[in-house]
Amino acid sequence: MSTDYLPALVNPRLLPGYDAFATIMGTNGMYWRLVAQAGIQPGSTVLEIGCGTGNVVLRAKRAVPSATVIGLDPDPEAVEIARRKAADEGAALRLDVGVAEELPYDDGSVDRVLSSLMLHHLDADRQVGALREVRRVLAPGGSLHLVDLDDDPRVAGRMKPVNRVLSLLHRLDPAARRLGFGGGHGPGAGHGHGHDAGRPVPELLAEAGFADPVVVGHGRTRMGALTYHRADR
Numbered sequence: 001m002s003t004d005y006l007p008a009l010v011n012p013r014l015l016p017g018y019d020a021f022a023t024i025m026g027t028n029g030m031y032w033r034l035v036a037q038a039g040i041q042p043g044s045t046v047l048e049i050g051c052g053t054g055n056v057v058l059r060a061k062r063a064v065p066s067a068t069v070i071g072l073d074p075d076p077e078a079v080e081i082a083r084r085k086a087a088d089e090g091a092a093l094r095l096d097v098g099v100a101e102e103l104p105y106d107d108g109s110v111d112r113v114l115s116s117l118m119l120h121h122l123d124a125d126r127q128v129g130a131l132r133e134v135r136r137v138l139a140p141g142g143s144l145h146l147v148d149l150d151d152d153p154r155v156a157g158r159m160k161p162v163n164r165v166l167s168l169l170h171r172l173d174p175a176a177r178r179l180g181f182g183g184g185h186g187p188g189a190g191h192g193h194g195h196d197a198g199r200p201v202p203e204l205l206a207e208a209g210f211a212d213p214v215v216v217g218h219g220r221t222r223m224g225a226l227t228y229h230r231a232d233r
Helices: 015-024 028-038 055-063 076-089 124-137 161-172 174-179 201-207
Strands: 045-049 068-073 094-097 110-116 138-149 211-221 224-232
Touching (some): 028 110, 028 224, 045 124, 055 068, 055 110, 068 076, 076 094, 124 138, 124 201, 138 201, 201 224
Parallel strands (some): 045 068, 045 110, 068 094
Antiparallel strands (some): 138 224, 211 224
16 A cells, blocks of 8 residues: 555644544544543633644533633644634634643642643653643642553553554654654654653652552553553642
8 A cells, every 4th residue: 555645644734634543543532531531620720731733622622611721732833723623613722832841820720631642752851840840730639630652561562553654654744743653652662752761650740749649540542552640739
């Protein structure tokens, strides 16, 4: 099969193909599960770090329309796509360009923080800094809800055929990273970032100052195994 069209399929500038690719990878259920886990309350404030093109924040707004929903991402193109999607839906979202290690929000101003396939993209020395920032902006009684690739060594290094295609896409078009794809994703599979280097997420959360972080559950997409985490402020 020719792969000539594949880079365009994951290019954020071509939104329908990009989101269709996310659907093919089985991420829709993951997005909804994360939103449901967060237990967002009416009138609360919700922040997603690494919001990409807005798939999670839009679902959060649909689920609880009265919530104030904020998304932050370092990629201006992804944020612009999220803004267009929100406008198309008539959804009032705040969408900011920025990094998780320097959140532009006041102390204790957020009730829920969401993170979907983001943490492993940060180098090891940045992960704890980002989580400390999350703890800073969370209000007392607030919580972080995070899903990321499973760090269980039993699934490390297994590159499925679809991930071999995604590895090619990653080299041809860096926009593939916006879905968390590329480089043979998975612990020890050549991604080269902190999570893949082997520090468990609960350990990172504890170092960032969260008391008693818990593993909520596990799941799977075509990218591989996932773990869902919760940490309370």
